Amino acid sequence: DAGVIQSPRHEVTEMGQEVTLRCKPISGHNSLFWYRQTMMRGLELLIYFNNNVPIDDSGMPEDRFSAKMPNASFSTLKIQPSEPRDSAVYFCASSLTGGAGNEQFFGPGTRLTVL
Amino acid sequence: AQKVTQAQTEISVVEKEDVTLDCVYETRDTTYYLFWYKQPPSGELVFLIRRNSFDEQNEISGRYSWNFQKSTSSFNFTITASQVVDSAVYFCALRGSARQLTFGSGTQLTVLP
Numbered sequence: 001d002a003g004v005i006q007s008p009r010h011e012v013t014e015m016g017q018e019v020t021l022r023c024k025p026i027s028g029h030n031s032l033f034w035y036r037q038t039m040m041r042g043l044e045l046l047i048y049f050n051n052n053v054p055i056d057d058s059g060m061p062e063d064r065f066s067a068k069m070p071n072a073s074f075s076t077l078k079i080q081p082s083e084p085r086d087s088a089v090y091f092c093a094s095s096l097t098g099g100a101g102n103e104q105f106f107g108p109g110t111r112l113t114v115l
Numbered sequence: 116a117q118k119v120t121q122a123q124t125e126i127s128v129v130e131k132e133d134v135t136l137d138c139v140y141e142t143r144d145t146t147y148y149l150f151w152y153k154q155p156p157s158g159e160l161v162f163l164i165r166r167n168s169f170d171e172q173n174e175i176s177g178r179y180s181w182n183f184q185k186s187t188s189s190f191n192f193t194i195t196a197s198q199v200v201d202s203a204v205y206f207c208a209l210r211g212s213a214r215q216l217t218f219g220s221g222t223q224l225t226v227l228p
Binding site for chain 1: 146152157158159161162167211215216217219
């Protein structure tokens with residue numbers, strides 16, 4: 001079975017450009033999570049969806065960040081305009097349901113570098 | 116608020132040694148779940164184990180074992196007879212009523228040949 005799929009795996013862009021990260025969760029999973037990993041702040045939850053509906057976006061750093069989940073098999077995280085401090089690894093994860101006990105399965109991550 | 120503390124930033128052992136990774140957590144929830152994830156050099160996060168707050172039975176799975184002690188809010192992870200392939204960053208995580216997974220800062224384990 002395919003795991004969580006993320007694209008691109010690496011993205012290098014210049015400050016001010018728009019960046020779109022993509023995620024395909026595991027088929028049948030109803031919850032999807034976006035995390036950011038940096039050396040300074042570790043792993044942080046940005047936003048999560050349950051049945052395609054955003055449930056908690058309190059981790060989204062600012063208005064430059066937006067996330068959508070138009071259907072059960074696709075989600076995007078967009079940064080516009082991007083800044084050097086957005087450089088990080090962005091992980092997408094999915095779980096069977098939103099229940100606290102369900103393990104989350106992570107994608108390989110997208111390493112974003114903003115110059 | 117919930118918090119996970121992994122006090123050991125880096126651990127280095129020689130192959131075949133046993134190693135224990137510490138995890139201490141804080142939560143006000145009575146029902147919660149604890150997780151361990153492994154992040155090898157390739158970067159992906161791999162789920163290892165889940166424990167709920169009502170199950171303090173310790174578990175052994177091959178060379179891995181987990182010691183959950185609610186009285187001390189600890190959920191430690193031991194690798195027996197470590198191998199070079201065990202080298203990775205190990206994250207402890209907590210999920211309660213808030214539904215978000217709170218990660219510790221991770222412990223970098225290096226197993227030397």
